[in-house]
Amino acid sequence: MASLYKQTTTKIDKQTGKKVRSKSRKWYGQYRNANGKTKRVPLCRDKSAAQSLLNDLVRTANRKQAGLIDQYDEHLENRIDIHLEDFRQSLLEKNSSPRHITQTCNRLALIVSECGFRTLADLAGSSVTNWLLQKRKSKAFGIKTSNYYLSVVKQFGSWLVQNRRLPENPFQHLKNLNAQVEDNRSRRTLTKIEFGQLLEVASKGKTFRGLSGYDRAVLYLVAVNTGFRANELSSLKYKNLNLDSNTPTITVEAAYSKRRREDIQPIRTDLAHVLKVWIQSNENPISEDTQLWSETWSERAAKMLKQDLEAADIFYEDESGRVFDFHALRHQFISNLAESGVHPKIAQQLARHSTITLTMDRYTHSHEEKIVEALNLLPPVTTNDETEKFTLLFTLKDVFSCPEVSSAVSDDETTCSKKKHPTP
Numbered sequence: 001m002a003s004l005y006k007q008t009t010t011k012i013d014k015q016t017g018k019k020v021r022s023k024s025r026k027w028y029g030q031y032r033n034a035n036g037k038t039k040r041v042p043l044c045r046d047k048s049a050a051q052s053l054l055n056d057l058v059r060t061a062n063r064k065q066a067g068l069i070d071q072y073d074e075h076l077e078n079r080i081d082i083h084l085e086d087f088r089q090s091l092l093e094k095n096s097s098p099r100h101i102t103q104t105c106n107r108l109a110l111i112v113s114e115c116g117f118r119t120l121a122d123l124a125g126s127s128v129t130n131w132l133l134q135k136r137k138s139k140a141f142g143i144k145t146s147n148y149y150l151s152v153v154k155q156f157g158s159w160l161v162q163n164r165r166l167p168e169n170p171f172q173h174l175k176n177l178n179a180q181v182e183d184n185r186s187r188r189t190l191t192k193i194e195f196g197q198l199l200e201v202a203s204k205g206k207t208f209r210g211l212s213g214y215d216r217a218v219l220y221l222v223a224v225n226t227g228f229r230a231n232e233l234s235s236l237k238y239k240n241l242n243l244d245s246n247t248p249t250i251t252v253e254a255a256y257s258k259r260r261r262e263d264i265q266p267i268r269t270d271l272a273h274v275l276k277v278w279i280q281s282n283e284n285p286i287s288e289d290t291q292l293w294s295e296t297w298s299e300r301a302a303k304m305l306k307q308d309l310e311a312a313d314i315f316y317e318d319e320s321g322r323v324f325d326f327h328a329l330r331h332q333f334i335s336n337l338a339e340s341g342v343h344p345k346i347a348q349q350l351a352r353h354s355t356i357t358l359t360m361d362r363y364t365h366s367h368e369e370k371i372v373e374a375l376n377l378l379p380p381v382t383t384n385d386e387t388e389k390f391t392l393l394f395t396l397k398d399v400f401s402c403p404e405v406s407s408a409v410s411d412d413e414t415t416c417s418k419k420k421h422p423t424p
Helices: 047-065 080-093 098-115 123-136 145-161 192-202 213-226 232-233 269-280 295-311 328-339 344-352 358-365 368-375
Strands: 003-012 017-033 038-042 249-252 262-267
Touching: 003 047, 038 047, 080 098, 080 145, 098 123, 098 145, 123 145, 192 213, 192 295, 213 232, 213 269, 213 295, 232 295, 232 344, 262 269, 328 344
Parallel strands: none
Antiparallel strands: 003 017, 017 038, 249 262
């Protein structure tokens, strides 16, 4: 039953030290909503006005319970920024990566702002369709980017339905465009000599978004020997490295992995040695949570690599229209596995692609020796073959203490001096 009351608060009198109880000036109301739950709400100071407000709340709850008022009405007139903030909180609760949350919410906020959506009642699929069309016509968006924005607003619409704020998703009927019509480019791989040339030139290049030339060369080397994506590489911290075990590994945390689970990737022992050398050259204090490479480079990964390719006199795009962008380093990794005769299932596991069947997954996950054997079939990080020196020839000869590494680096090719590795 509905009732009015005043809240009672207890305070300590500073002079006497005794507890003093006082009642609020404002009246409060208690009633049961349409779902039968007890609600307590602040009203106003005037008792008769407060009683009138409480009666209205009770009447509205009864009408909703009887089906005379739509249960979604209370959400329709709320400011849309309230719903946007609740949506952001739902992404946090799902343990989405900070970058994904920021990107998703920024895209959604742009749609809401430029389409003029102020409340849920304003949401309209036609407005979003027209906005995306204008963006594509002005060349602000390509088809892929347009599809990304559409997927965000459809996700928001589905969330509104799931949380009983709308009866249906106003964007559900909107369809993605065929991105293949726009992007028919294909990626290519580099020859061993070209890749060695890229590393050597990059190692001597200028700093790009906090990454020295040496940092970038090691970054490219790790990318081409792990198949890690740019966002996965940018997430790596010192605590993600396990370089001293018989099977060295690098771990990508679940929040940053594309398949949203922790990925523990085995790496070659000579790559582990190169990483140790690089870490030892860092003269700044580091901790387990220090990032290996500063985060912002990944936002311009394609531009960074393109500049290093140009400096190395390597074409970004070949005569067939195939490009070598940052994601092509992942293609290079998988292509190297295939060229080395690695079984497709093992290559699939190393590439962390979607699985064939759950049964096959269970069998192959246990074959660690085969995975390590497959990695050892990749081109070595250092080599005695003069025609295949495609690796860290720029590193100081005194840091290559092990014979199998030092023999591959001649005196005249170790010109790079120790650098200060910037603290991420």
